[in-house]
Amino acid sequence: MLSCYRILDLTDERAFICGKALSDFGAEVIKIEKPGGDPSRFKGTFYHDIPDPEKNLTWFAFNTNKKSITLDIETDEGRAIFQKLVKKADVVLESFAPGYLDKIGLGYEDLYKVNPGIILTSITGFGQEGPYKSFKDPDIVVRALGGLIYTTGYEDRPPLNPGYQHTFIIGAMYAAVGTMIALQHRHLTGLGQHVDASVQQACVVVASAEIEGPYALFGRILSRHGRARGSVTLKDGTIFYNPLLWECKDGDIAFNLLLNQTSVKSNLALMEGIKKDGIDIGFLGQWEWDKKGWKDISPEQAKEVVNILSQFFRKHTKAELLDMAIKNRFQLGPCNDAGDVLNHPQLLARDYWKEIPHPELGASLKYPGGAVKMSGAECGVRRRAPLIGEHNLEIYKKELKLSDNRIRSLQERKVI
Amino acid sequence: MEKKPLEGVKVIQLCWAGVGVYTCNFLSHYGATTIRVETSTYPDPVRVFEPTAPTCKPGEPVGLERSVFYSITHTAPELGMVLNLKQPEAQEIFKKLVVWADVVIEGFPMGVMDKIGLDYEGLKKIKPDIIMLRSCGYGHTGPMATQPGFGSIITAVTMMDTFTGWPDRRPLAPTTYYTDQLVPMYAALSILAALDYRRRTGQGMYIDHSQMESGLNFVTPLILDYEANGRKPALKGNRSDYAAPHGIYPCQGQDRWVAISVDTQEQWESFKKIAGNPAWASEAGFATLSDRLKNNDALDALVAEWTSHLTAEQVMALLQGAGVGAGVVANSRDLDNDLQMNYDNFYRQIDHPYMGKLRFYHPAAIELSRAEADIKMPVLLGQHTDYICKEILGMSQSEIDQLRQKDVFK
Numbered sequence: 001m002l003s004c005y006r007i008l009d010l011t012d013e014r015a016f017i018c019g020k021a022l023s024d025f026g027a028e029v030i031k032i033e034k035p036g037g038d039p040s041r042f043k044g045t046f047y048h049d050i051p052d053p054e055k056n057l058t059w060f061a062f063n064t065n066k067k068s069i070t071l072d073i074e075t076d077e078g079r080a081i082f083q084k085l086v087k088k089a090d091v092v093l094e095s096f097a098p099g100y101l102d103k104i105g106l107g108y109e110d111l112y113k114v115n116p117g118i119i120l121t122s123i124t125g126f127g128q129e130g131p132y133k134s135f136k137d138p139d140i141v142v143r144a145l146g147g148l149i150y151t152t153g154y155e156d157r158p159p160l161n162p163g164y165q166h167t168f169i170i171g172a173m174y175a176a177v178g179t180m181i182a183l184q185h186r187h188l189t190g191l192g193q194h195v196d197a198s199v200q201q202a203c204v205v206v207a208s209a210e211i212e213g214p215y216a217l218f219g220r221i222l223s224r225h226g227r228a229r230g231s232v233t234l235k236d237g238t239i240f241y242n243p244l245l246w247e248c249k250d251g252d253i254a255f256n257l258l259l260n261q262t263s264v265k266s267n268l269a270l271m272e273g274i275k276k277d278g279i280d281i282g283f284l285g286q287w288e289w290d291k292k293g294w295k296d297i298s299p300e301q302a303k304e305v306v307n308i309l310s311q312f313f314r315k316h317t318k319a320e321l322l323d324m325a326i327k328n329r330f331q332l333g334p335c336n337d338a339g340d341v342l343n344h345p346q347l348l349a350r351d352y353w354k355e356i357p358h359p360e361l362g363a364s365l366k367y368p369g370g371a372v373k374m375s376g377a378e379c380g381v382r383r384r385a386p387l388i389g390e391h392n393l394e395i396y397k398k399e400l401k402l403s404d405n406r407i408r409s410l411q412e413r414k415v416i
Numbered sequence: 417m418e419k420k421p422l423e424g425v426k427v428i429q430l431c432w433a434g435v436g437v438y439t440c441n442f443l444s445h446y447g448a449t450t451i452r453v454e455t456s457t458y459p460d461p462v463r464v465f466e467p468t469a470p471t472c473k474p475g476e477p478v479g480l481e482r483s484v485f486y487s488i489t490h491t492a493p494e495l496g497m498v499l500n501l502k503q504p505e506a507q508e509i510f511k512k513l514v515v516w517a518d519v520v521i522e523g524f525p526m527g528v529m530d531k532i533g534l535d536y537e538g539l540k541k542i543k544p545d546i547i548m549l550r551s552c553g554y555g556h557t558g559p560m561a562t563q564p565g566f567g568s569i570i571t572a573v574t575m576m577d578t579f580t581g582w583p584d585r586r587p588l589a590p591t592t593y594y595t596d597q598l599v600p601m602y603a604a605l606s607i608l609a610a611l612d613y614r615r616r617t618g619q620g621m622y623i624d625h626s627q628m629e630s631g632l633n634f635v636t637p638l639i640l641d642y643e644a645n646g647r648k649p650a651l652k653g654n655r656s657d658y659a660a661p662h663g664i665y666p667c668q669g670q671d672r673w674v675a676i677s678v679d680t681q682e683q684w685e686s687f688k689k690i691a692g693n694p695a696w697a698s699e700a701g702f703a704t705l706s707d708r709l710k711n712n713d714a715l716d717a718l719v720a721e722w723t724s725h726l727t728a729e730q731v732m733a734l735l736q737g738a739g740v741g742a743g744v745v746a747n748s749r750d751l752d753n754d755l756q757m758n759y760d761n762f763y764r765q766i767d768h769p770y771m772g773k774l775r776f777y778h779p780a781a782i783e784l785s786r787a788e789a790d791i792k793m794p795v796l797l798g799q800h801t802d803y804i805c806k807e808i809l810g811m812s813q814s815e816i817d818q819l820r821q822k823d824v825f826k
Contacts, residue, residue, distance in 0.1 A: 001609050001610070001612070001613045002609055002612065002613075004616070017633075017634075021601075021602065021605060021633075022605070025605060025606070025609040026609075043658060044637070045637065045640075045641045045644075045645065045647070046644075047640075047644045047645075048644060048645065049645055057637050057640040057641055057644060058637045060640055061636035061637040061639075061640055062636065062637075108785070126756050127756070127760060127783070129759070130755075130756045130759035130760060131755045131756055131759055132755070132756040135736050135741075135743075136677075136679075136683075136736065136739060136740060136741035136742075137741065138659065138677035138679060138741040139677075140654065140656070140662065140663075140664075140675045140676075140677050140741075140743075141675045141676075141677055141741040141742060141743035142743070143675070144664070144673075144674075144675035144743045144744065144745045144746060145675075145743040145744060145746050145754065145756075146746070147746045147747070147748065147750070147751045148590070148591055149664065149673075149675065149745050150673070150745050150746060150747045151591065151747075152580060152588060152589075152590055152591065153588065154582075154585065154588075157582065158654065158663070158664040158665070158666065158673060159664050159673055159745055160580050160581065160582075160588065160653070160654060160664070161580075161654050161664065161675070162579050162580040162590045163579045163580065163581075163649055163650065163651060163652050163653075163655075164579035164635070164637075164638060164649050165656065166634065166635075169634055170597075170598065170781075171781060173598070173601035173602070174601060174780060174781040174782050175782065176601065176605055177442050177601050177604045177605055177608070177780070177782070178780075178782035178784060180604075180605055180608035180609065180612075181421045181422070181442065181446050181608065181782075181784065181787070182421065182784060182786075182787075183608075183612065184421050184422055184608060184611065184612065185419075185420075185421035185422075185446075185784070185786060185787060187615065188419040188421070188423065189418055189419060189786070191786065193784055193785040193786040193787070194784075194785040195782060195783070195784055195785075196782065196783040196784075196785070197781060197782050197783075198760070198781055198782075198783075199781075200756060200757070201757070201760065201762055201781035201782075202781035204751055204757060204762065204778070204781075205597060205778065205780065205781055206591055206594065206597040206598075207591065207748075207751070208488055208751075208776065208778065209434065209485060209488060209489070209593060209596070209597065210591065210592050210593070211747075211748040211751075212484065212488055212748060212776045213466075213467045213484030213485060213488070214467055214748075215748035215749065215752070216484060216774050216775070216776050217467055217469055217470070217484060217774075218467070221747045221748050221749055222747075222748065223671060223747065226588065227586065227588060227589070229568070229589060229592040230592065232466075244568055244589055244592065245572070245577060245586070245587075245588065245589060247586060252572075252577065252586060252587065253572070254568055254569050254571070254572030254573075254577060254589070255569075256566070256568055262461060325563070326559070326560060326563055329562070329563060329564060331564060331565070331566050331568075331569050332569065333565070333569035333570065333572040333573040334572065334573060335572045335573075335575075335577040335578055335587070336572070336573050336574070336575055336578075337575060337578050337642070337648055338575065338638055338639045338641075338642030338643070338648065339642065341573075341574070341575060341632060341639070342639070342642075342643070344573075345558075345559060345560075346554050346555070346558045346559060346560040346628070347628070347629070349557070349558035349559055350555055350557055350558045350626070350629070352629055365640055365643055365644065366639070366643060367636065367639075367640075368629070368632040368633050368635075368636055368639065369629060370629070371599070371602035371603075371605075371606070371625075371629060371630040371633050372549075372602060372603065372606040372623050372624060372625045372626075372629075372630065373555070373623070373624040373626075374606065374610070374621055374622065374623050374624075375536075375621055375622040375623075376619060376621060377610075377613065377621065379606065
């Protein structure tokens with residue numbers, strides 16, 4: 001769909017997904033690596049745990065469909081080659097510290113002079129301008145300042161950052177949308193522009209939905225309550241933290257008990273299931289589901305509800321509970337792991353997983369399919385991530401028409 | 417004045433809750449004309465989500481215009497129309513709107529639009545090059561096509577509740593409705609790509625957006641690690657394999673914390689200097705990253721001892737001043753006062769007829785150098801029904817009044 005657009009990708013591993021998402025819709029994305037391979041290839045998890053830059057799993061995950069050329073943009077010659085590429089490109093993606101590209105003569109103003117239609121998309125922790133622009137922006141720091149860590153964790157321990165560090169991905173995906181908006185704009189104006197994505201802002205958008213209301217209206221600051229997330233007010237005016245995650249027989253499930261009119265049918269079906277197991281549902285046996293809510297419940301009764309549900313969930317597997325949820329249209333979902341999703345009946349029915357050959361490994365890997373299914377167009381993974389400089393010849397020789405001697409010389413001097 | 421990026425693009429949205437609305441906002445913030453169609457006979461549940469702004473008049477019902485969640489999600493200019501689509505006359509009006517529109521976005525599980533013939537095939541007959549995006553939890557085919565899916569549930573099924581926690585306790589959710597804020601970006605990309613494609617080819621498009629399928633695109637490295645190495649994410653508190661110290665440390669004050677990440681040897685040297693070169697920091701057990709990773713328990717305790725004498729703001733300023741990553745673990749008040757967020761003018765204050773003046777309306781997390789995001793008050797239920805009927809559909813006042821009597825606009 002977007003194969004008419006060429007994107008030059010200078011991002012680091014935290015923002016690879018931006019170009020990846022655009023390439024899923026057909027854009028030609030050329031990843032520009034440092035000669036010898038992108039530094040990210042050397043850290044993280046590896047295929048069969050063999051630490052080899054051609055076996056890096058994060059590289060695989062977020063560089064599918066892309067081409068790779070090696071180029072040192074800090075050298076004069078490298079910069080000149082990059083500018084040649086910019087002439088024919090539509091977008092440049094980058095995630096350097098603010099000011100770095102300006103310093104090496106490749107900032108937005110420099111690129112604009114080469115190609116006024118170019119869109120430069122920058123992804124950083126705190127944006128291009130402002131008091132934090134020179135702050136170090138590791139994942140945990142940006143997520144903390146973005147308000148997402150304070151509300152996560154148990155009351156008796158420090159707040160928690162996810163072990164899978166992925167916070168930049170949120171900002172990088174905003175950047176992808178910003179890039180598409182800028183491309184639409186260019187059709188009207190003929191001009192490119194600078195798109196500035198801030199991961200801190202991205203976190204605040206996520207956090208706001210949950211914490212902003214109580215603060216704006218009542219000055220109430222939400223903190224962390226373990227596996228409970230939402231809060232409800234009980235009969236005596238006390239606040240009860242409504243559990244979201246529950247232990248079951250073989251793992252965990254997510255289920256938020258809603259006591260309102262929209263959930264009468266599913267709540268009654270759940271009670272039937274619980275009674276069938278021989279569990280005493282106590283005061284809930286006489287409960288008027290269509291009339292009463294959390295505001296009619298005492299703290300003791302709230303504890304009883306949690307106790308009844310805990311007993312029930314612990315007796316059943318994730319698969320059994322999912323089955324029950326589907327039959328009764330409950331809002332319940334297993335906390336799936338990779339094994340669960342790879343065998344998920346809905347995903348299999350929709351032919352979701354894409355088996356992508358890795359000839360160099362003598363194997364293939366299953367990748368998540370496209371983020372959407374479209375009529376008359378494909379979205380998603382088409383080919384494995386590129387090897388280091390896999391497309392050097394295609395770009396340097398065939399397209400830029402550099403001579404073999406020149407290419408060899410550039411290689412010897414580690415420009416490419 | 418320069419044209420806005422999506423000027424001229426016409427959108428109809430029938431979206432509940434978060435995903436569809438966040439998706440539309442990208443278009444509406446940047447110049448698209450968007451009509452929100454809804455009905456009071458079956459209101460968007462988000463309109464009654466707690467907390468709601470208190471009413472000033474005694475006895476006045478809370479109604480459908482006071483929910484903060486609705487307010488925070490609807491920050492883009494929209495025109496509001498009420499249509500009771502159970503009425504045949506309302507369906508006819510909707511079809512006329514489809515002729516006007518470029519894009520239709522809806523967020524119901526399979527079945528709702530199909531029953532009244534307003535699925536893609538139905539719309540295509542009215543407007544051959546229409547772009548229709550349908551978003552639901554699990555996608556619009558397969559055994560779970562009709563299954564509803566809140567963000568809190570889709571977060572769980574997309575593996576997002578497996579990687580946050582302590583080794584001795586069950587894992588936690590990293591936030592409640594995570595996928596509600598993650599998957600709209602893919603939905604918006606698909607619409608923007610479809611608009612671009614249509615401009616070049618004249619082709620419309622049907623887009624089936626499964627929130628589960630979009631969500632899994634965020635965790636691909638974990639899926640590959642499982643396939644290649646059989647590994648599942650380990651729960652390791654706030655530790656990292658590539659930095660030490662790396663964690664959340666206590667500071668002065670009630671429930672105050674600071675995040676610190678020392679990523680390089682150079683940063684470790686700076687950290688030691690800022691911490692006043694204490695004797696422990698020069699011990700052999702903390703010399704290199706691999707030493708520090710081995711002795712993480714002791715290291716964390718000593719770092720915590722240092723931070724606990726300072727405020728989180730002090731630690732952040734000291735360490736960032738020396739080139740070391742550190743940041744206040746911000747709560748809602750900190751976000752409100754945050755220097756960078758205020759510099760960015762991220763929160764805008766808007767006076768709302770029912771909610772009063774509130775300062776939480778915000779754009780998306782992007783700034784474009786040639787286009788400003790247009791931030792507006794959330795549209796009221798049916799706020800522009802008459803305007804749309806007259807100005808867009810060319811109906812007369814008497815026609816409108818007649819249909820109103822038949823409960824078409826409800």
